[in-house]
Amino acid sequence: MNITIVGPGAIGSLWASYLHDAGHKISLWSRHKDDTLTIQRDSYPALSLANNDTQALKSADVILVTLKAPLVSSVLHQIKPHIDVDAIIILMHNGMGTAESVMTLMPENPLVLATTTHGAYRPSATQVLHTGQGQTLLGAVNDKALQCSFLAEVFHHALSDVAWHANIRQALWNKLAVNCAINPLTAIHQVRNGELARSEFRAQLDAIIDEVCHVMEAEEIAVDKAKLTVLIDQVIHSTSNNFSSMEQDIAHQRSSEIDFITGYLLQCASNHGIDVPTNQALYKAIKQIEQSW
Ligand code: PAF
Secondary structure (H helix, E strand, C coil): CEEEEECCCHHHHHHHHHHHHCCCEEEEECCCCCCEEEEEECCCCCEEEEECCHHHHHCCCEEEECCCHHHHHHHHHHHHHHCCCCCEEEEECCCCCHHHHHHHHCCCCCEEEEEECCEEEEEECCEEEEEECCCEEEEECCHHHHHHCHHHHHHHHHCCCEEECCCHHHHHHHHHHHHHHHHHHHHHHCCCHHHHHCHHHHHHHHHHHHHHHHHHHHCCCCCCHHHHHHHHHHHHHHCCCCCCHHHHHHHCCCCCCHHHCHHHHHHHHHHCCCCCHHHHHHHHHHHHHHHCC
16 A cells, blocks of 8 residues: 555654555655655664655555644645545544544545554654554544454554454543553653552542543443553553653653643543543643743
């Protein structure tokens, strides 16, 4: 397939490399001006891939958008004139809330949402390290995308495990819950994920999870607080040495994804008239840090 990766950061570069090795024709779209970009995964030979090639974008069957959530709408708005109406758009990022604006912007295109637990790290602009095996789930957002379940097989062949999820919102809400619990706390305290296993964070984590469960129930998403707590504790444990993406953003004074993580939760809570004071306080704390720069 012809696949364009929009926003080749760590996860985008990882998929670019694996999809290329599986035989697909890969091009990139990035903020860099160069006509080609190099991606070298682990110790495999470096690849040279076309960058910002409008012809490649026009002929893309699949557009895998791995931009951070805050950039999705503006970048897709910019490149929309070069995107075929039949191209399948896949959004893969932390947080929720972008699908609504992409559906308004590109109502004709099949729209798929993805969530992945693979670990990837970019020690330099050309290198990507696959730091942890994970699972990727894909699912349809609009009716046109209901015919796209074959993508699970295509992506699985490149980088397993990949499954098609009949209710991708369920999977995304579980990931949102993980991000609501881990990201703001690690960013505010500037600690690795594993530090959250310390007893001093327990009460706060429980309060976050409790509030997220109320909102999930109101959104008619199946949720079990005990199971969600186990999932979050498992992620804290399995990623204990990692700095979360929000910790990194705050450490480097980059604006974070808070509006699409805790901010999305607050928006849903307000739609249902639910009080979420713990998450509200974390949201405010991150915003205050961002505004202090
Ligand atoms: O945003 C992140 O860093 C990741 O989604 C997660 C799962 C919290 C691990 O660091």
